[in-house]
Amino acid sequence: MVNEEDPFEPELLGAWQPVDPASDFATQVVAASQAERSSAKPRWPWLAAAAASILLLIGVTQLHLPATGSVVASGRQTLALGHRGTAVAEAGAAVDWEVGASGRARIAQRSGNVFYRVERGGPFVVSTPLGEVEVKGTCFRVEVDKMGLTKGSLSAAGVGALAASALLVTVYEGRVLLASERGKAEVAAGQQASLRAGEMAMVHDSLQAGDKAPATNVATTLLAPGETREQLLARVAAEQAELVRLRKQMQDLEAEKSSKLDPNSLDHPFYAPSQAELLQMAKECKLSWDDPSLGTRATIPMKQARKVGLTAEEIDQAQRTTAEFNKQYVADLKKFYTEVGGEKTVADTIDPANLWWEISQKTDQTEMRQIYQRMAQERAGLAQPSVSSEGQSPTERMMRRVLKAGDDYEAVVGQAIGPDLAHKLRDKGWGSRHNSSYGCPGEEDE
Amino acid sequence: MVPVPKNSISSELDELTLRRAQRAETAASTALVRCYERRVFALLGRMVGRDRALVEDLAQETFLRVFRALPKFTLDGRARLSTWILTIATRLALDELARKRPQSVSLDDVLQLPSSARSDGGAEARAIGSAIERAASNLGHEQRAVFLLRDYHELEYEEISSALGIDIGTVKSRLHRARATLKQALAEVHHGQ
Numbered sequence: 001m002v003n004e005e006d007p008f009e010p011e012l013l014g015a016w017q018p019v020d021p022a023s024d025f026a027t028q029v030v031a032a033s034q035a036e037r038s039s040a041k042p043r044w045p046w047l048a049a050a051a052a053s054i055l056l057l058i059g060v061t062q063l064h065l066p067a068t069g070s071v072v073a074s075g076r077q078t079l080a081l082g083h084r085g086t087a088v089a090e091a092g093a094a095v096d097w098e099v100g101a102s103g104r105a106r107i108a109q110r111s112g113n114v115f116y117r118v119e120r121g122g123p124f125v126v127s128t129p130l131g132e133v134e135v136k137g138t139c140f141r142v143e144v145d146k147m148g149l150t151k152g153s154l155s156a157a158g159v160g161a162l163a164a165s166a167l168l169v170t171v172y173e174g175r176v177l178l179a180s181e182r183g184k185a186e187v188a189a190g191q192q193a194s195l196r197a198g199e200m201a202m203v204h205d206s207l208q209a210g211d212k213a214p215a216t217n218v219a220t221t222l223l224a225p226g227e228t229r230e231q232l233l234a235r236v237a238a239e240q241a242e243l244v245r246l247r248k249q250m251q252d253l254e255a256e257k258s259s260k261l262d263p264n265s266l267d268h269p270f271y272a273p274s275q276a277e278l279l280q281m282a283k284e285c286k287l288s289w290d291d292p293s294l295g296t297r298a299t300i301p302m303k304q305a306r307k308v309g310l311t312a313e314e315i316d317q318a319q320r321t322t323a324e325f326n327k328q329y330v331a332d333l334k335k336f337y338t339e340v341g342g343e344k345t346v347a348d349t350i351d352p353a354n355l356w357w358e359i360s361q362k363t364d365q366t367e368m369r370q371i372y373q374r375m376a377q378e379r380a381g382l383a384q385p386s387v388s389s390e391g392q393s394p395t396e397r398m399m400r401r402v403l404k405a406g407d408d409y410e411a412v413v414g415q416a417i418g419p420d421l422a423h424k425l426r427d428k429g430w431g432s433r434h435n436s437s438y439g440c441p442g443e444e445d446e
Numbered sequence: 447m448v449p450v451p452k453n454s455i456s457s458e459l460d461e462l463t464l465r466r467a468q469r470a471e472t473a474a475s476t477a478l479v480r481c482y483e484r485r486v487f488a489l490l491g492r493m494v495g496r497d498r499a500l501v502e503d504l505a506q507e508t509f510l511r512v513f514r515a516l517p518k519f520t521l522d523g524r525a526r527l528s529t530w531i532l533t534i535a536t537r538l539a540l541d542e543l544a545r546k547r548p549q550s551v552s553l554d555d556v557l558q559l560p561s562s563a564r565s566d567g568g569a570e571a572r573a574i575g576s577a578i579e580r581a582a583s584n585l586g587h588e589q590r591a592v593f594l595l596r597d598y599h600e601l602e603y604e605e606i607s608s609a610l611g612i613d614i615g616t617v618k619s620r621l622h623r624a625r626a627t628l629k630q631a632l633a634e635v636h637h638g639q
Contacts, residue, residue, distance in 0.1 A: 008597050008625065008628070008629075012574060012578070012632065013578075013597060013598060015571045015572070015574040015575035015578065016492065016574075016575040016578040016579050016582075017575055018484070018487060018488030018491050018492065019487050019488065019490070019491030019496060019498060019501050020484065020487060021483040021484060021486075021487045021502075021505065022502070025479070025483055025502070025505070025506075026476045026479035026480045026483060027476060028506070029479050029505075029506050029509045029510070030472060030475045030476050030479060030513075032506065032510060033470075033475065033509070033510055033513040034470070034472070036510060036513075036514075037470065037513075100499065100500075100502070100503030100506070100507075101502070101503060101506045103499065104499035104500060104502075104503050122499045123497075123499055346466070346471060349466070349471065349473035349474065350471065350472055350473055358471075358472070
């Protein structure tokens with residue numbers, strides 16, 4: 001007899017294996033939460049900048065915030081689908097999207113014509129009223145409703161008014177999986193698949209202008225009402241020309257994004273901006289610095305060490321030096337933390353790599369702006385460098401310590417393995433690279 | 447470092463760490479996630495299936511919502527943090543299931559084990575686990591949630607009632623039907639061996 005007091009035996013319950021979290025899940029979700037908190041306060045743009053620094057700091061974890069959006073395009077519109085890709089929606093296209101932190105993307109395309117460019121990284125599914133298109137890194141176009149199937153073929157399909165809803169998928173790169181109630185079909189680059197309500201998807205090679213004998217059913221499927229074969233070929237040729245234009249547009253967008261985000265795109269090391277850049281940073285009260293990998297997992301950059309050709313003995317020496325440097329560096333940061341009012345016991349619980357951020361959090365915004373302005377002006381040669389820490393607040397001393405850490409670390413590693421090798425090890429900058437600003441004194445918070 | 451409690455079903459974050467997490471201290475926040483992540487993943491995986499990316503996204507969203515609301519969370523002597531977190535996870539899973547198309551992949555295949563594979567204990571456990579999973583996937587979404595929250599996560603009827611917004615009588619009847627369905631499925635597995 002089964003009743004409410006008759007639960008399952010624990011060993012039976014245990015037979016249903018759970019899904020376990022990844023080992024770094026907690027770290028990632030906390031970082032995402034911190035970044036979200038920072039970016040959720042648009043009245044303080046400096047917080048967003050600080051959040052960006054945190055993202056740089058933890059960049060190796062490939063953290064991405066979830067992204068959602070919805071649009072009914074009134075004209076051609078370029079959409080950023082989180083970190084997973086870009087779409088160009090034609091006028092009238094209705095699209096909702098949701099991109100999760102892990103990269104899982106779900107797009108609902110209710111109608112219209114949309115070109116997608118998708119980066120790899122987890123499932124990417126476009127749901128339409130007729131079926132789903134599952135993608136893994138590709139360029140493709142999805143057209144819902146207005147694809148111009150012939151009335152004859154719709155009538156033959158016996159779907160009546162429902163047939164007005166139809167789907168055409170054109171794949172330009174990679175491959176997609178088109179799934180509907182009637183089954184699944186894989187569509188590769190250079191192929192098209194058409195799908196009508198209640199029917200199986202038809203896959204065929206894309207028509208080229210030079211094609212002489214496309215399959216009869218393919219031509220029938222693609223022809224618009226009253227359209228001749230020549231008109232169809234012209235339409236396909238026009239679409240391919242459009243694809244070339246869109247690819248160029250995508251490349252331009254990606255190049256623009258890359259030049260803004262990638263510090264390595266600069267010709268000079270990240271830690272040594274040009275004079276023009278320093279002047280600009282002084283104007284914006286902005287600081288940039290590279291951070292060695294210090295804190296809980298202090299280490300030299302091993303990949304670079306191998307590239308540089310360090311011997312096992314040199315690596316060992318550099319690692320020992322790193323440990324000693326790290327010990328003093330973390331102790332200094334903890335001291336600054338207590339000086340700004342933090343509890344010593346709490347300082348011991350904070351990941352040392354985040355201590356500078358925690359100290360900043362405890363400091364008044366006006367003071368942070370003044371510190372950044374002063375230091376940015378010194379770096380640009382617009383103000384006399386400070387020769388003494390006398391009169392400086394704990395936060396300012398902390399920021400000066402943090403900004404010098406890259407040079408200091410290179411110097412001590414240089415003592416262990418030689419300055420040339422240490423310099424090569426640093427390459428264009430130590431592992432974490434920060435661009436940070438709280439705005440200038442007197443600026444509005446908005 | 448902040449001590450990280452074991453992940454036993456009954457363990458709760460200690461109050462001091464909770465207070466620190468409410469102040470958004472990194473280590474305490476991490477300890478909070480580590481304390482509850484296995485339970486959240488287990489619940490979500492059993493609710494929405496083994497789509498790992500989906501489970502991870504829902505788990506992340508669960509904890510992001512936890513952190514958003516954490517400063518207002520109060521320990522009033524009755525409320526358990528685990529119950530609150532599992533409630534958030536359950537609601538997210540139910541929302542996801544409500545807008546998701548039914549899975550087209552049949553779990554029947556999972557049960558089609560070769561007869562030789564059934565002779566050892568591991569194979570039997572897998573068969574039982576698959577049977578429970580398959581039968582649970584055929585339960586209504588809320589019915590499944592009731593079963594998981596009660597039998598896997600040991601929530602009280604009152605807590606489940608509050609989590610799902612249904613009265614206690616409904617909780618009991620859904621649990622009763624869920625257990626009956628699952629036990630029937632298990633009986634078929636044993637009978638078939």
